[in-house]
Amino acid sequence: LTLEEINIRGIEFYKNFANEYESPETPMIVGGVIGPRGDAYNVGRTPDAAEAEDYHSEQILTFKKAGADLVTAATFSSVDEVIGLARAAKAADMPVVISFFVAKGGRLKGGHSLEEAIAEVDAATGSAPAYYMINCTHPTEFEPGLTDGDWTKRLGGFMPNAVAMxxxxxxxxxxxxxxxxxxxxxxxxxxxxxxxxxNVWGGCCGTxxxxxxxxxxxxxxxxxxxxxx
Structure with a gap:
């Protein structure tokens, strides 16, 4: 199987699952998940926005071909990579959700505060992401980054780890x-x-x-x- 075929079969599996269990009161949407190009936790070299747009566009277009309802980009630390990915999703006319990995103390590994990261991505992409989330960190670790302000209205979900480690x-x-x-x-x-x-409440590692x-x-x-x- 090619990588494209694996992605398409994965989306088809979940679409069949959704068709079986959804109801008018509980509709289900199917999203394709994309991770960062490199290591999400030990950030070294990260692609710039142009490179990221080119790199991630292939998988985004595959998800669109497979009939996914949206793309979720999870566990991202690099603002530049997120900008490129969001631009690729916008060009493909695919809704995209960005989920940041927020390290202990409430900042991204690259040094941005969560507020700064969201503002920078929105400014560079015309607010392309449908909303933003936080995943793969514990509430006691990411909550310091949830400073007061209207920017928090761009947050749509939390998917924490089970423990602070x-x-x-x-x-x-x-x-x-x-x-x-x-x-x-x-x-x-x-x-x-x-x-x-x-509206999105879930779990990540250990849950x-x-x-x-x-x-x-x-x-x-x-x-x-x-x-x-």
Whole structure:
């Protein structure tokens, strides 16, 4: 199988899955996920915007050919690479979601604050991303980057790790650290109170059905109470 065929078969699998389980009340969209060209956690050389646009355009066009509804670019640290990828998605007329990897202290590995990164990408792409997310880091690590301001309205989702630990250290353990699912659900509920517009709530490294269950329960409680006000 070629890489293109593997991508197309993957999207077809999930489209069939969605067709089987979605309903008028719970529609499902299918997205193709793209990762950074290099190492997401040990950032060395990163492509400039032009190189990234050329490199990522092939997979974006493959996802479009396969019938994906959108592209999600996950675990990105380089603003330049995100700019190129967002331009490629815009040129292909594909909705794109950008999910940044925010290191401990609330900044990207490249040094940008989350606010700076989003502002720079929006300025360079005509606000091409549909919205932005954070993934592969724990709430206690990325929350310092959530400074007050209108820029946070561009955030649409959080997908945290189960524990606060350097990602490279997590990769060396040989097993997944699962932390405390109830505590993680509570931390996400706190974010739901602060950011009631956020619609995507998920999990990343170390999370499983227990974590997602707690996030669903506790965030759901917050959203119901907010809706009753």
């Amino acid at each position: 350097e990602t490279l250290d997590l990769c060396k353990l040989g097993h997944l650290e699962d932390g405390d699912p109830e505590e993680l659900g509570g931390q996400m509920a706190d974010l739901a109170r602060r950011f009631p517009h956020i 499983d059905g227990r974590h997602i269950g707690e996030i669903t329960r506790q965030v759901g409680d917050v959203r119901r109470k907010l809706a009753e006000r």
